[in-house]
Structures are given as C-alpha cells and as structure tokens.
Amino acid sequence: MGKDEADWVELINAVNYRHPADALYTLEDYMKLEKNPEWDPEGRFIVEVNGKPVGWVNAHVDKLRDDRKGFAAFGIIPEFRGRGMDEELAETAIRELKRRGMKVVQSVVEGEVQEGEDARVWERLGFRLVRIGSLMAKELDDVRSGVGENTKVELEPLRKDSDEDLRLLNRLTNESFKEHFNWRPVPLEITVYLIRKDFWWKTQGWFFALLDGQHVGYVGAVVGEMDNRAENAKRGWILPRGWILSIGVLKPHRGTGIGTRLILHGMKYLRAQGMASVLLGVDDSNVTKAKQLYEKVGFTEFWKQSVYERTIA
Numbered sequence: 001m002g003k004d005e006a007d008w009v010e011l012i013n014a015v016n017y018r019h020p021a022d023a024l025y026t027l028e029d030y031m032k033l034e035k036n037p038e039w040d041p042e043g044r045f046i047v048e049v050n051g052k053p054v055g056w057v058n059a060h061v062d063k064l065r066d067d068r069k070g071f072a073a074f075g076i077i078p079e080f081r082g083r084g085m086d087e088e089l090a091e092t093a094i095r096e097l098k099r100r101g102m103k104v105v106q107s108v109v110e111g112e113v114q115e116g117e118d119a120r121v122w123e124r125l126g127f128r129l130v131r132i133g134s135l136m137a138k139e140l141d142d143v144r145s146g147v148g149e150n151t152k153v154e155l156e157p158l159r160k161d162s163d164e165d166l167r168l169l170n171r172l173t174n175e176s177f178k179e180h181f182n183w184r185p186v187p188l189e190i191t192v193y194l195i196r197k198d199f200w201w202k203t204q205g206w207f208f209a210l211l212d213g214q215h216v217g218y219v220g221a222v223v224g225e226m227d228n229r230a231e232n233a234k235r236g237w238i239l240p241r242g243w244i245l246s247i248g249v250l251k252p253h254r255g256t257g258i259g260t261r262l263i264l265h266g267m268k269y270l271r272a273q274g275m276a277s278v279l280l281g282v283d284d285s286n287v288t289k290a291k292q293l294y295e296k297v298g299f300t301e302f303w304k305q306s307v308y309e310r311t312i313a
Helices: 003-016 027-033 086-099 113-124 163-177 188-196 258-272 290-296
Strands: 044-049 052-061 069-076 104-110 128-139 154-157 201-211 214-224 241-249 277-283 300-311
Touching: 003 027, 003 044, 003 052, 003 069, 044 086, 052 086, 069 086, 086 104, 086 113, 104 113, 113 300, 128 290, 154 258, 163 188, 163 201, 163 214, 163 241, 188 201, 201 241, 201 258, 214 258, 241 258, 258 277, 258 290, 277 290
Parallel strands: 069 104, 241 277
Antiparallel strands: 044 052, 052 069, 104 300, 128 277, 128 300, 154 201, 201 214, 214 241
C-alpha cells in the first residue's frame, strides 16, 4: 500500500462525501476491492496541482463485456471545481479507453449539483443522454402486507455453502436480466465471489421464490460493511441501513405479485437484522416496470443518475 493508493482513497472520499449512497472507505477497504475478479487495475490517474492531489480519472474496462464499451468517470475535490479542468479530465478518460480498444464510452452523472456541471461537460464532448436511473429509499418501521403480493409463492433461503444454489442464483440472475439496459452475462465465478468472498456485503440474505415447485425468482437483501460506520452517521443518513441488492423474476411469471412478495420478504429480513432503512437502485425505464413496484411498497426516489454515451470509433 503506497502513497498513490492513499491519495486515491482520500480523493474519492472527498468527492463522494455529498453523495447520499456512497460510503466512505479506508485504504484497507480499497486493497480488498482489488481482489474482486471484476477489478480493472488500469486506467486510473491522479491529478495534481502544485504537488497537491485534487482530482482523479477512471477509465474502466469491463473485461467480461464483448461489445467494446468502456466507462469513464472523473472527480475533482470541491475547492477546485469550476477551474476549467473538467473537460481535460473527461478527455483523458476517453483517450485512455480508445487506447485500450473501446468503441463506445459511457459515463454516469450523479445527482443535483453535478447534474448541471458534469452533464454539460459530456454534452460538449458529443455525448448524449441515453438513460436515467434513480436511487430509492424506505424506512423499515412500516413494512406492510396485503399490497398485491403472491401468497402462493414459497420462499427458500439460499444455502451459501451449496454449489447447486449458487448455480441456481447465477442462472436466475442471467435469465431475469438479459433484456435489461447494459446487461451482460454474469459468469458463475462472479456470483460465487459475491456470496462467499465479497467483503463489502458483510450480511447477506438471499431467497428463492418457488411456484408449483419451480424456482421463478429471487431477492438479495444485504448490509454493507462500510455503510453503517460512525463517520457516515454525520452525513445525515438514516442508519443503520441495508440494501435490496438484486431482485429478479423470470419473464413468464412477471406481473403476478411474485416480485412484491420477494421485496417485502427482503425488507422484513433487513428489519430483523436491526436495519432502520433500506435503499435500492433502479433504471427508470426498466422493461419490467420495477420502479412502479418499488413505489407500491413505499419506496421514494431521492437521487438521480443520468447515463451519457458516445461512440469513439
């Protein structure tokens, strides 16, 4: 662990401090992240002004994708924003992704302040808005039943040590999400890492939905290792909190109340773990109309994410 890694962590935390969902993390956390099989060790740059680290660039390549789409991001600490370096950092990410053989670049613009500033940067560079997503939240003091859930569905907990269960979760994930925006197949090794090795999610409750003896969906309700640390309480978060990390229902069984049953169960699981609130992320144009489901069970949106994209070939 050297100076570059320490500077990177300090910069990320400084930029993300205002983000209502991104937890602050430590140098030790960062080093653990490098063990993730999806980790991209290249494309990271630290920006200095007079020897002081003031920003970062991340030109990320997802090695599991076949479509040559790269992901660009940059951040500048608050006191150095508005000094004209935004476009230079964005162009650095684009050049790096092009050097690595990418044909399309995508970037996510977060939240309210950045919505105007960063969006204009990407638009000036020829990017167009292709998608909008939301972060949604709900307090867990009132998780109601009788809101359209399918009561015929049986719920079965995933067995962490069962290879068969991990293969089942992997299959259900890929089948449920193959129509979704930005989807790419999830290899079994990624599912295994998430359930058995991922340090970020220290408490995990995964449940399968069975209908007439067939597995037709799943939900993952998790508690983040870093979310509930004391420093995050100072940021006005409703703590302790958990996440609905993933929820999927096979296409032939959608619209029958199975998703409602699953998300209610996930919230009850988190409440039983002592959580006061729950978060999730959703594509506003999700083909399954998932946002309507989340609103029905009491979630409200509190943060927007705008996705910009450009061809660079």
